Amino acid sequence: MRRSWESENQFKKILGINRYNIRNNDIIGITESLVARAQGNFISLEDISEEIVAKFSEDIGIVFPILSRNRFSMILRAIARAAAKNSKKIILLLSYPNDEVGNPIIDNNDLYRAEINPYKKVLTEEEYNKKFGDFKHPFTGINYVHYYREIIESENADAVILLSNDPKEILKHTKQVIAADIHTRQRTKRILREAGADIVLGLDNLCTTPLNGRGYNEKYGLLGSNKSRGELLKLFPRVKDKFGRRYVKLIQAGIKKITGKHVEVMIYADGAFKDPVCGIWELADPVVSPDFTSGLIGIPNEIKLKYLADKLRKLNKKETIKAVRKYIIKEKKENLTGSMSSQGTTPRQYSDLVGSLCDLTSGSGDKGTPIILIQGYFDTYISK
Numbered sequence: 001m002r003r004s005w006e007s008e009n010q011f012k013k014i015l016g017i018n019r020y021n022i023r024n025n026d027i028i029g030i031t032e033s034l035v036a037r038a039q040g041n042f043i044s045l046e047d048i049s050e051e052i053v054a055k056f057s058e059d060i061g062i063v064f065p066i067l068s069r070n071r072f073s074m075i076l077r078a079i080a081r082a083a084a085k086n087s088k089k090i091i092l093l094l095s096y097p098n099d100e101v102g103n104p105i106i107d108n109n110d111l112y113r114a115e116i117n118p119y120k121k122v123l124t125e126e127e128y129n130k131k132f133g134d135f136k137h138p139f140t141g142i143n144y145v146h147y148y149r150e151i152i153e154s155e156n157a158d159a160v161i162l163l164s165n166d167p168k169e170i171l172k173h174t175k176q177v178i179a180a181d182i183h184t185r186q187r188t189k190r191i192l193r194e195a196g197a198d199i200v201l202g203l204d205n206l207c208t209t210p211l212n213g214r215g216y217n218e219k220y221g222l223l224g225s226n227k228s229r230g231e232l233l234k235l236f237p238r239v240k241d242k243f244g245r246r247y248v249k250l251i252q253a254g255i256k257k258i259t260g261k262h263v264e265v266m267i268y269a270d271g272a273f274k275d276p277v278c279g280i281w282e283l284a285d286p287v288v289s290p291d292f293t294s295g296l297i298g299i300p301n302e303i304k305l306k307y308l309a310d311k312l313r314k315l316n317k318k319e320t321i322k323a324v325r326k327y328i329i330k331e332k333k334e335n336l337t338g339s340m341s342s343q344g345t346t347p348r349q350y351s352d353l354v355g356s357l358c359d360l361t362s363g364s365g366d367k368g369t370p371i372i373l374i375q376g377y378f379d380t381y382i383s384k
Contacts, residue, residue, distance in 0.1 A: 022255065022373075023261060023375060024261050024263075025262065025263070025295070026261070027264045027265075027354055027374040027375075027377055028251065028264070028373055029373075030265070030266070030371050030372075031267075031268060031358070031359075031371070032236060032237050032268065032285070032290060033234065033237075033370065035237035035247065035267055036234050036235060036236065037234065039215075039238060040215070041217070041234065041236075042214075042215045043207055043216070044214070045074065045077055046231065047211075047212070048075065048207060048222070049081040049085070051211075052078065053086060055206075056082065056083075056199065057176070058088060058198075059083070059089040059090070059173065060088060060089075060090055060091070060174065060177075061091040061173060061174040061177035061178065062092050062093065063093045063177055063180060063188060064093065064094070064095050064167065064180055065180035066099045066284060067103040067144040069147075073148070073151055073227075074225070074233050075222055075225070076151050077154070077155055079178065080151060080155035080159075081155045081157070083152075083157040084156045084157040088157075090160070091159075091162070091170055091174050092148060092152070092159060092161045093163075093164055093167070094144075094164075095164070095165050096118050096123065097111050097118060100182060100183065101182070101281040101284055102278070104137065104279075105135070105144055105163070106128075107132070107135055111132075114131055118165055119166075122164040122166075123162065123164070129145070133145075139278060145163075149161060160173060167179070167191050168195045170192070171192070175196065175197050175199070177192055177197050177199065177200050177201075178202070178203065179201070179203075181202075183286075185202045186202075189202055202221070203222040203223045204219070204221040204222070206221045207221050207222050215234075216235065216238075218238065219290075220235075220236045220286050222235070223285070224269060224284075224285040237290060239290050246291060248292055249265075249293065251265045264292070264295040266291070266292035266296055267290050267291050267292070268289050268355040268359055269290065269355065270282050270283045270288065270359060271283070271288060271355060271358070271360055272288050272355070272356050273360070282359075288352045288355035288356060289351040289354075292351045292355075297350065299348060299349055299350065303328050305381065325381070328380065328381060358374070
């Protein structure tokens with residue numbers, strides 16, 4: 001009995017339940033990093049390297065990785081280490097002028113002035129250095145072509161670096177390929193297989209089992225991993241405990257037991273938003289939310305109030321409020337997809353919208369807010 005009481009109080013403390021007035025239909029977001037660390041879901045570069053040695057016997061092709069210091073650079077180091085162990089080369093194929101999530105490797109204006117069509121032209125590393133070698137990422141100040149070569153060579157591996165937007169280009173150099181892209185990975189893998197590749201694995205196909213007690217993710221593999229410390233990577237979290245129970249459902253049930261309130265719970269990762277200044281799409285994780293409760297399934301079915309305000313502009317204030325309430329009650333019973341009254345609303349999944357809100361609120365720095373409480377998200381103009 002005492003152990004149960006301590007557990008409940010610990011639960012309250014972790015989620016901050018004692019400090020907040022939890023209400024029905026509140027949303028609790030828990031950052032993926034907190035879950036992964038609680039699981040001890042880490043893997044070493046040596047672990048990754050050993051798996052790649054076992055799966056690849058020829059020169060290793062890598063297609064379309066993102067440009068990142070804390071994500072792909074660590075994986076690249078492990079792949080290069082594996083290639084060196086087998087006395088093989090790395091063939092690195094980078095998309096240009098940007099990677100998949102918008103990180104630039106060439107300035108678009110320079111590309112235009114050079115009269116290069118990125119959908120037809122394959123750039124060798126020598127051509128890149130001659131025309132664009134002084135380019136640096138506007139935020140990190142790094143030239144990623146140079147940086148990735150340095151990483152490969154630091155592991156005593158040889159490298160051929162090419163820039164192209166056609167994944168089939170890699171097959172001129174090797175038939176064994178890692179598709180390192182995130183959101184377009186299934187398309188890339190299909191193209192490579194249909195073009196005659198012998199081995200095609202995505203980052204989501206690597207480190208999917210708990211060999212030798214190491215970390216793993218059965219669904220996403222190395223996707224969503226981050227640099228931790230030294231030679232360790234933190235993997236994307238698994239969403240179930242060792243008994244197969246979903247964490248979000250356990251937390252939802254625990255809060256219901258303690259407070260009597262029904263809340264929605266999600267594990268959130270990168271938000272799905274694009275920076276308006278640099279044009280970088282923030283979503284470097286495979287999904288915004290790896291798991292969430294059923295109330296966050298679907299998309300909003302909303303009325304555009306500005307549309308109603310214009311439509312009802314001839315009424316006085318009291319009449320307008322009454323008409324808007326009546327209209328919302330009537331229209332909310334229907335699926336508003338494609339209707340004029342919903343045009344301009346956001347047709348995105350609740351999980352993506354709420355996950356992005358959580359990520360923007362908590363950030364990735366030193367705010368110390370790994371758990372986000374959202375209240376009133378499902379309220380409307382007619383809510384009491």
